[in-house]
Amino acid sequence: MNILSIQSHVAYGHVGNSAAVFALQRLGIEVWPVHTVQFSNHPGYGGFRGHAFDGALIGDVVQGIEERGALKSCNGVLSGYVGSAEIGPSIVDAVARVKRANPQALYCCDPVIGDVGRGVYVQPGVAEFIRARMVPAADVATPNLFELGHLTGRSTRNMGEVLQAAQALRALGPRTVLVTSIDNDETPENTAELAVCDDSSAYRLRTPKLPIAANGTGDVIAALFLAHLLRTGSAADALSHAASSVFGILKRTAAAGSREILLIEAQDELAKPSAAFRAEQL
Secondary structure: OEEEEEEEEEOOOOOOHHHHHHHHHHOOOEEEEEEEEEEOOOHHHOOOOEEEOOHHHHHHHHHHHHHOOOHHHOOEEEEOOOOOHHHHHHHHHHHHHHHHHOOOOEEEEOOOOEEOOOEEOOOOOHHHHHHHHHHHHOOEEOOEHHHHHHHHOOOOOOHHHHHHHHHHHHOOOOOEEEEEEEOOOOOOOOEEEEEEEOOOOEEEEEEEOOOOOOEOHHHHHHHHHHHHHHHHOOHHHHHHHHHHHHHHHHHHHHHHOOOEOOOOOOOHHHHOOOOOOOOEEO
């Protein structure tokens, strides 16, 4: 299996491609990483060095892969953090190139926009471009709860509203929507909640809530969800596998008191999670 991953990259830590690439490789998947930014570390540290790449460079790299005749064997495209709105068209063009070469390929858009407590943290124009161009081009979208509400303009105070918002997002283009970081009026105390819906049904998965908020968690779960969806064809199974792996990694990370997810140290959780959580149909 081959996945083209167009995301940010940091030298220190595990976010964007620095998280997704290894996670996918550990599952035996070939990854073609294209970086939207090259930073020293996650900006959440309060300071970083490096810069965002322009759309022309990203397009040039993808064209080079296309010229090797490789895109016909690309099973999926994964996109995450977009450094600037100017980069967006190159990502959409890359998806179109892949789908021309292999119409069965899936595009998973992780619409990185913001989060509860922080609000929107991407550059001006990025959120608007994601909604107008990237989400409609996607087969799969993986917003967190804040991003779901921002993209749809809908309330997400309970699971019923979450599912209605997810269906509204599906109406924009993606057949499958995974919602992460659900924490609303109905979420049990000390519980982490996720939900997924597609053409057939909707599912919820709950795990114990760990005392940690680590960078890169969303990037890992989006990558794992796409990989398992491609392998199984089941959104419920993909959610179960991805959430179980991420819980194991976060549990190890929380025990060590690390700010960065221990992706390498806990890599066995990717292939064989120590705890299995199953999605329940709603």
